[in-house]
Every structure is written in structure tokens, then in C-alpha cells.
Amino acid sequence: MGVIRIGTRGSPLALAQAHETRFQLMQAHSLDENQFEIVVINTTGDRILNQPLAEIGGKGLFTFEIEEALQAENIDLAVHSMKDLPAILPKGLDIAANLQREDARDAFVSLTAKSLHDLPHGAVLGSSSVRRTAQALRIRPDLETVQFRGNVQTRMRKLDEGVATCTFLAVAGLNRLGMARHISAIMEMDEMLPAVAQGAIGIEIKISNHRARTLVEAVHHQTTGDAIICERAFLATLEGSCRTPIAGHATISGKTISFRGQILSLDGKQSSEVALQGPIEDAAAIGNEAALRATAQQQIYS
Numbered sequence: 001m002g003v004i005r006i007g008t009r010g011s012p013l014a015l016a017q018a019h020e021t022r023f024q025l026m027q028a029h030s031l032d033e034n035q036f037e038i039v040v041i042n043t044t045g046d047r048i049l050n051q052p053l054a055e056i057g058g059k060g061l062f063t064f065e066i067e068e069a070l071q072a073e074n075i076d077l078a079v080h081s082m083k084d085l086p087a088i089l090p091k092g093l094d095i096a097a098n099l100q101r102e103d104a105r106d107a108f109v110s111l112t113a114k115s116l117h118d119l120p121h122g123a124v125l126g127s128s129s130v131r132r133t134a135q136a137l138r139i140r141p142d143l144e145t146v147q148f149r150g151n152v153q154t155r156m157r158k159l160d161e162g163v164a165t166c167t168f169l170a171v172a173g174l175n176r177l178g179m180a181r182h183i184s185a186i187m188e189m190d191e192m193l194p195a196v197a198q199g200a201i202g203i204e205i206k207i208s209n210h211r212a213r214t215l216v217e218a219v220h221h222q223t224t225g226d227a228i229i230c231e232r233a234f235l236a237t238l239e240g241s242c243r244t245p246i247a248g249h250a251t252i253s254g255k256t257i258s259f260r261g262q263i264l265s266l267d268g269k270q271s272s273e274v275a276l277q278g279p280i281e282d283a284a285a286i287g288n289e290a291a292l293r294a295t296a297q298q299q300i301y302s
Contacts, residue, residue: 003037004215007066007075010040011151016176017201018079021219024099028218039075041066067093070204076212078204081173082197082228087236089204096213097203097220098228102172104199104249106132106192107183110166111159115185116140119165126155126164130266134245135192136168138268152177168192172199193247193262196231200224223252226283233287234261238295248290250283257283261290272297 004025008018015038022036043065067090069075082098089095113119116139126148127133133145148155148167152174155167168187174180203219205212227250234248245264250257258277264270274293278286 003035004031004077005037005039005075007039007041007069007078009043009066013152013173013177014079014081015040017081020176021079021099021201021203024219025215029215039069041069041075067204070206073206073209076205076209077216080202080204082200082202082232083170083195085197085202085204085232087232087239092207093204094207094213095202095228096205097216098224099201099203099219100221101224101227102175102199103186104194105171105189106168106187106194106198107171107174108166108185108187109156109159109169109182110184113166113184116166116187119143123165124163126158126167129168129195130243131195131245131247131264132168132192134264134266134268135247136268138264138271139191141268152179156182170194170198189249189260193260194249196235196246196248197228198249200228202228226250226257226280227252230257230259230283230287233284234259234291234294235287237288237291238263248287250287252280255280257286259286259290261287261294263294 006018006022008014018038022033022038025031026033043063063080063085066078070078070093108116116136119140121142122144124144124146125133125136126146128147128149137143146164148158148164152169155169158164159167171183171186174183203216205216230250231248235246238246245266248259248261250259256277257280260275261273263272272294274290274297276286276290
């Protein structure tokens with residue numbers, strides 16, 4: 001077996017996820033570290049930090065160059081935060097495995113407040129996420145908001161510089177970076193439903209690369225994969241992007257999958273919410289039906 005090339009973004013979190021994927025593949029196949037190469041790919045989303053994602057092309061800006069490298073067979077597999085992936089993948093590519101999901105919740109992070117409710121009137125929220133902003137404004141409509149892009153370390157620095165009073169980050173990312181100490185409060189899902197696929201790592205391959213599929217299927221976590229299928233079906237049916245505040249999360253108990261989904265207005269004043277459950281084998285159909293019901297609610301309220 002030749003060297004296995006793992007494509008990734010270059011942020012500390014992306015590298016931590018690539019290293020975790022490499023470790024799990026090493027364990028599953030009794031391979032040495034020198035049998036892998038971590039290939040860092042600079043994406044458009046990493047280069048352009050002074051504009052909202054919605055204005056420059058959306059989530060695909062974090063994956064386009066990596067997926068080009070997959071298509072050209074310059075890498076064998078790509079490691080992504082699943083929440084960064086557009087609802088529809090490019091033709092010829094597939095998510096062949098998901099690692100076991102981390103904590104999917106959002107973390108409230110502030111240097112001065114212990115929770116969202118403790119913020120003073122008119123405090124400034126820094127976030128690049130329209131979902132988190134809308135959900136926060138639904139709870140605290142008095143907040144001011146500013147764009148807050150960059151990796152976890154950059155956002156923490158901006159808090160320290162006083163650009164904003166608070167921000168939200170994924171608990172999963174902070175855990176993977178060993179930075180959980182910065183969490184002021186964890187947002188429970190009844191207050192802030194997470195982004196679709198938040199906390200999950202996906203391994204993307206070229207469909208024609210059978211060697212890569214065999215390699216990564218050994219580390220696939222089935223329960224996580226089933227939940228992600230449901231959540232991404234919800235997103236795909238909504239044709240969701242980073243321009244629309246969308247949240248969705250699925251849990252599995254025994255042979256039953258339970259899903260909650262939410263669509264919000266940008267200011268958080270309107271929200272359509274839906275909850276469905278059914279057998280795991282219907283995961284995609286449940287996500288699809290949830291999207292149709294949420295859309296119907298949204299049309300009634302608008």
C-alpha cells in the first residue's frame with residue numbers, strides 16, 4: 001500500500017480532525033504514521049476573511065479546492081467538518097465514512113458574562129453564523145451584532161481585543177482543540193438547536209477510488225452516519241445555505257431516529273420548528289418530510 005494522502009484545510013481545528021482521522025485509520029489497519037501524508041489545502045473561505053460567507057459563495061468556499069484535489073486524484077481522501085459541506089456534493093464524490101460524533105451543542109463564550117442571559121443590555125455579539133445570530137436574537141433581541149470570521153483562535157483574540165462581548169463556538173471544536181476551558185456556558189438544544197451535522201467529521205472520497213472506500217469504511221460510525229443522513233436530507237430539501245438560518249439535529253435510540261428541525265428569520269422573530277421520528281432505515285425520508293413541514297409552517301406564518 002502506497003502513502004495515503006489526506007487532504008485538509010490548514011486551521012488548527014481542521015488539522016486536529018485530520019490527525020484524529022489518521023490515528024483511527026492507523027488503529028483500524030495496523031498502519032504506521034509514515035504511511036500517511038497530511039496535505040494542507042488553502043481554501044477560498046480561509047483566504048477571504050473580511051466578508052460574510054453568504055456574500056462570497058457560502059459553505060462550498062471551505063471545500064471547493066479540496067474537492068478539486070480529490071477529483072484530480074492529488075489526494076486519496078478529504079477530512080471535513082460535516083457542517084461545512086454543502087447539502088449537495090459534487091458529482092463523483094461521496095462521504096464514505098463519519099467518525100463518531102462529538103458534542104453537537106454550541107458554546108457561549110465571553111470574557112465578562114457567564115451566560116447569554118447575563119449580558120448587559122445592548123451587548124455586542126460577534127458571529128459569522130446567521131443561525132446562531134438569529135437564535136441569539138430570538139432570546140435577546142436587544143443585542144447588537146458584528147461579523148466575526150476566522151478560526152477559533154482568531155475569534156478568541158477578537159473577544160480579547162473587545163471587538164465583541166461574546167460569541168458562539170462549537171463545543172466539539174473547543175474539545176478537539178483542548179480549549180474547553182474557554183466555554184462560559186453550554187447552550188442546551190431546547191434553547192439553541194445546532195447546525196446540521198455539527199460535531200461530526202466526514203471523510204470524503206472519489207467514488208471510483210475503491211481502495212479509499214475500503215480503507216475508510218473500517219472507521220465509519222454507523223449511528224453518527226444515520227443521524228447525519230437524516231439531518232442532511234433536511235438541509236438538502238430546504239436547499240439550505242449559509243444565507244438561511246437553519247438548524248437540525250437527529251438522535252438515535254434503539255431502532256428509532258428522532259429529528260428536530262428549525263428555520264428562522266434573520267432577526268430571529270419568526271421560527272418554524274418541527275419534530276419527527278421513525279425507523280432508522282427511513283432516516284433520509286424523515287429529514288425530507290421534516291423540511292416539507294417546516295416550509296409549510298413558514299408559509300403560514302409569513
